[in-house]
Amino acid sequence: MTLGVTAEQIARWDSELSSLTGSLGHLFNQPEPRAVFAQFNEGLRQSCRRRTGWTLLQRASHVTADRLQRLINGSVREANAARDYVIAHLGCEDASFVINDTQAQEKGTKSVGVAGQHCGLTGIVRNCQTLVTLTYATAAGHAFIDGRLHLPEEWTNDRRRCHEAGVPDQMAFATKPELAITMLDRAHTAHVPFSWVLADAGYGQ
Incomplete structure (x- = not known):
């Protein structure tokens, strides 16, 4: 089945989504959770067999899960x-x-x-x-x-x-x-x- 979606359209959607998630950084009161939030969203858009916290962390070159856990459990979001x-x-x-x-x-x-x-x-x-x-x-x-x-x-x-x-x-x-x-x-x-x-x-x- 052909969906009629071109590579150019997908690239444009990816760019628009990156712009959207980037504009949400102001919802966090510290720079670290803003950066991890951006990495997490960018990782979700990549093609990989499994998207888990660990695979996304590894893709962003994190050695431990500390920064993602702080984002989810401890960061202040408005x-x-x-x-x-x-x-x-x-x-x-x-x-x-x-x-x-x-x-x-x-x-x-x-x-x-x-x-x-x-x-x-x-x-x-x-x-x-x-x-x-x-x-x-x-x-x-x-x-x-x-x-x-x-x-x-x-x-x-x-x-x-x-x-x-x-x-x-x-x-x-x-x-x-x-x-x-x-x-x-x-x-x-x-x-x-x-x-x-x-x-x-x-x-x-």
């Missing part, structure tokens, strides 16, 4: 600025908010929020984490603007476990629809323009 960036480029009155959730399968018990729960990746109950997401869709594009990690009651009822995992003491149990409503309230308070809210049946019952 979430509101990221949302505002999306709205500046995609915002329109006819936009739609899209509520959904995604899962990451886990084998252990220490990752925040991991528990036996329905996994959309497999369609069955699996040991996983669940992230409730709010994305923004317009004719010009579709982008992530907010997300909340779902903490099952077995976590919120075990404050010692929460403390060991770095979960704030004030974090209480909330259903996935309640997390979605919180994100919608945040977007409404920020005057994000929209006309529609879309979600699957799990959020509409």
Whole structure:
């Protein structure tokens, strides 16, 4: 099957994506995470058999995983600025908010929020984490603007476990629809323009 895409088009898309990710550096308050963020995104665009944290680090000539781990776990990112960036480029009155959730399968018990729960990746109950997401869709594009990690009651009822995992003491149990409503309230308070809210049946019952 021919997709009708030329090498010139691919090169242009790569250049445009590089420009976009480069313009997001201001969302980090230190130069190191900005540099690692750029390397990480550049690595994702390369053709390789497996894209993992280690293969991307090796491609960027990192000896250890420290810098990537600091980027993911410890760097300060301005979430509101990221949302505002999306709205500046995609915002329109006819936009739609899209509520959904995604899962990451886990084998252990220490990752925040991991528990036996329905996994959309497999369609069955699996040991996983669940992230409730709010994305923004317009004719010009579709982008992530907010997300909340779902903490099952077995976590919120075990404050010692929460403390060991770095979960704030004030974090209480909330259903996935309640997390979605919180994100919608945040977007409404920020005057994000929209006309529609879309979600699957799990959020509409």
